[in-house]
Amino acid sequence: MAIPHEHGGNVFAVARNLGLAPERIIDFSASINPLGMAPGVREALTQSLDRLLHYPDKGAAELKQALAAYHGVDPAEIAVANGSTELIHLLPRTFPGRKALVVAPAFAEYALALERAGWQIDYFTLSPDVDFALDPAALGERLKAGYDMLFLCNPGNPAGNLLPLQDVTRVIDLCRESGTFLVLDEAFMDFCEEESAKHLVRGNPRAVLLRSMTKFFGIPGLRLGYAIAAAETVAQIVAQQDPWNVNTAAQVAGIASLADEGYCVRTRSYIDEERARLAAALAEIPGLQVFSGRANYLLVRILRQGVSARQLREALLAKGILIRDCGNFQGLDASFFRVAVRLEGEDDLLLRALVEALR
CATH class of the missing domain: 3.40.640.10 (Type I PLP-dependent aspartate aminotransferase-like (Major domain))
Known part of the structure; x- marks a missing residue:
C-alpha cells in the first residue's frame, strides 16, 4: 500500500481549518531554527x-x-x-x-x-x-x-x-x-x-x-x-x-x-542544550519513549495503549500546539510523533500540554 505523502509545517492550512491566525499556533511539526533568521x-x-x-x-x-x-x-x-x-x-x-x-x-x-x-x-x-x-x-x-x-x-x-x-x-x-x-x-x-x-x-x-x-x-x-x-x-x-x-x-x-559565523555557533550551542533538556523532560512523562537525536527535533513513541499520535495531535491542536503525526512514515506506526526543538518557553508549553493530554 502506498504511503501518503504528507509533511509537517502546514501551519497555514491548519490555521484556516481552526479559524485562527497562523501566529496563534505554535508549530512543533516543522523543524526550523527557533532562533529565526541570521x-x-x-x-x-x-x-x-x-x-x-x-x-x-x-x-x-x-x-x-x-x-x-x-x-x-x-x-x-x-x-x-x-x-x-x-x-x-x-x-x-x-x-x-x-x-x-x-x-x-x-x-x-x-x-x-x-x-x-x-x-x-x-x-x-x-x-x-x-x-x-x-x-x-x-x-x-x-x-x-x-x-x-x-x-x-x-x-x-x-x-x-x-x-x-x-x-x-x-x-x-x-x-x-x-x-x-x-x-x-x-x-x-x-x-x-x-x-x-x-x-x-x-x-x-x-x-x-x-x-x-x-x-x-x-x-x-x-x-x-x-x-x-x-x-x-x-x-x-x-x-x-x-x-x-x-x-x-x-x-x-x-x-x-x-x-x-556567530549565528551558526549560537544555533548549535542552543539546540544541543535545549534538545537535551527537552528530551529529558519528555522521558519523564509516563507513557512516552524518546529517541536520541542530533538534529533540531525529537522522535517520540506513545507506549500507552489506546492513544495514537493522531489523537494526541488533535488534543494538542485544541491548545494551539501542532505536532507531527509520524504514522504515515514507512516503518513507523500510529504511536510515533515528532516535535521540533523550539524556544525554552514554547517547549515548556508543549510539555505541560502533553502531561495534561496523557493523564
Whole structure:
C-alpha cells in the first residue's frame, strides 16, 4: 500500500481549518531554527529590493562562491536549487535506472519523486528497537539484489539519529561496489557539521550530497537548497534545471546567512542544550519513549495503549500546539510523533500540554 505523502509545517492550512491566525499556533511539526533568521538577513533583503527589477543571477555565482568557502569545496562542485526538494525530484529523472532502495523511515518526497519518474521502490527499514541503527553489512547484502539508486538521510528524518561517519563511509563504498547511485541527504547536518560526509562524495561521480538552508538557517519561505557532488555530476544536474530556479531574495538571504559565523555557533550551542533538556523532560512523562537525536527535533513513541499520535495531535491542536503525526512514515506506526526543538518557553508549553493530554 502506498504511503501518503504528507509533511509537517502546514501551519497555514491548519490555521484556516481552526479559524485562527497562523501566529496563534505554535508549530512543533516543522523543524526550523527557533532562533529565526541570521540577524543580517533582514537588512540584506531590504537593501536588495531594487535587484528585483532584474532577473536573478542565473548561475547564482556569488552564492556558489559563498557555499564553496563555507564547505571547503570548489564552486563547480555545487548545484543550487529551489530547496533540496527540487533536487530530490530532479535526480531520478537525470540519472538512468529503474529500481531504487530507500532507507526508511524517510522523507516522503523520495518515494514521490521516484514514483513520478516511473521507478520501482523498495525499502530497507531500520528498527526503533535498535534506535534506528544501520547495519552496513545487511545493507550491502540487500544492494546485491541490484539497485540503481539508494536514498539515505543522515541525520535521519524523522528519527533524528546520526549514523557514524565510518558507517556512512562504508555505505559509500558499498554503493560504489554495487554500481548504485547514492543520494545522501544531509538536510539537517548543519546542526552537527563535523560529521558531514561532504568530502567523501565530492570525488565520486556516482554520489550526490543534498543540503538545505531551510532548517538550520530558518528561511523555509524562500526555498533554498543545494547539492555537493563531483563537478561532472553537478554539470549533469545543472543541465536539467529550469532557468532562474533560485530567486534573487533567496540568493541574497543565503549569502548573508553563511556570512554570520556567530549565528551558526549560537544555533548549535542552543539546540544541543535545549534538545537535551527537552528530551529529558519528555522521558519523564509516563507513557512516552524518546529517541536520541542530533538534529533540531525529537522522535517520540506513545507506549500507552489506546492513544495514537493522531489523537494526541488533535488534543494538542485544541491548545494551539501542532505536532507531527509520524504514522504515515514507512516503518513507523500510529504511536510515533515528532516535535521540533523550539524556544525554552514554547517547549515548556508543549510539555505541560502533553502531561495534561496523557493523564
